[in-house]
Amino acid sequence: MLHAPANAHIYFALHPDHHPGVIATTSGPTADAARSHLHDLGWRSTSPTTMVLARIDRDEPHYADTAAEQLRNYGFTVDITPGLQDEIDTEWEWSNYPFPWCTTEEVREVSAEAQRIHDDIAEGRLVVHLHADDGQNTVAVASYTTGVRRHVHLHGENHVRQITSTFESETEAIAEFQRLYSVAVRPGPRH
Numbered sequence: 001m002l003h004a005p006a007n008a009h010i011y012f013a014l015h016p017d018h019h020p021g022v023i024a025t026t027s028g029p030t031a032d033a034a035r036s037h038l039h040d041l042g043w044r045s046t047s048p049t050t051m052v053l054a055r056i057d058r059d060e061p062h063y064a065d066t067a068a069e070q071l072r073n074y075g076f077t078v079d080i081t082p083g084l085q086d087e088i089d090t091e092w093e094w095s096n097y098p099f100p101w102c103t104t105e106e107v108r109e110v111s112a113e114a115q116r117i118h119d120d121i122a123e124g125r126l127v128v129h130l131h132a133d134d135g136q137n138t139v140a141v142a143s144y145t146t147g148v149r150r151h152v153h154l155h156g157e158n159h160v161r162q163i164t165s166t167f168e169s170e171t172e173a174i175a176e177f178q179r180l181y182s183v184a185v186r187p188g189p190r191h
Contacts, residue, residue, distance in 0.1 A: 010077070014061075037067075056115055128189040
């Protein structure tokens with residue numbers, strides 16, 4: 001869906017110090033609207049005109065390309081540096097990915113959910129009570145401070161973290177977690 005020109009310019013480039021992070025620089029009368037769209041897509045402000053995208057799955061070029069396409073559809077002018085465009089055009093290799101049967105899109109779905117969980121923890125919407133090592137992975141029990149899924153068990157870390165169980169009460173979630181992992185249980189998140 002195309003909209004009238006939005007009178008803002010967004011310039012995407014690779015982050016100079018944190019590869020493959022991406023920086024978006026905005027300018028123009030409707031730059032606030034462009035930054036609002038970027039924020040909704042997971043970008044964080046670093047200054048009044050600059051935003052950064054850093055993901056736990058290191059697939060920032062793909063998500064920058066998606067953001068650029070959406071912004072163009074809203075009528076914004078978007079430029080991408082040649083270096084970032086090269087990264088976008090190079091398909092990401094998911095080496096050592098624990099789900100080798102998944103297609104690239106399925107891997108990105110798992111990663112997107114893991115990113116949401118990561119962001120919920122980072123923003124304080126999901127509080128981790130206890131964690132443990134199950135012999136191969138980190139597991140945890142946590143509670144959402146808002147929303148429908150109130151109390152959950154988590155499995156894995158970073159771009160493969162998943163919600164494995166949901167519970168009606170914090171007490172039930174913690175009791176089941178302690179039953180499953182007993183002596184391996186440690187307080188709080190893993191550092």
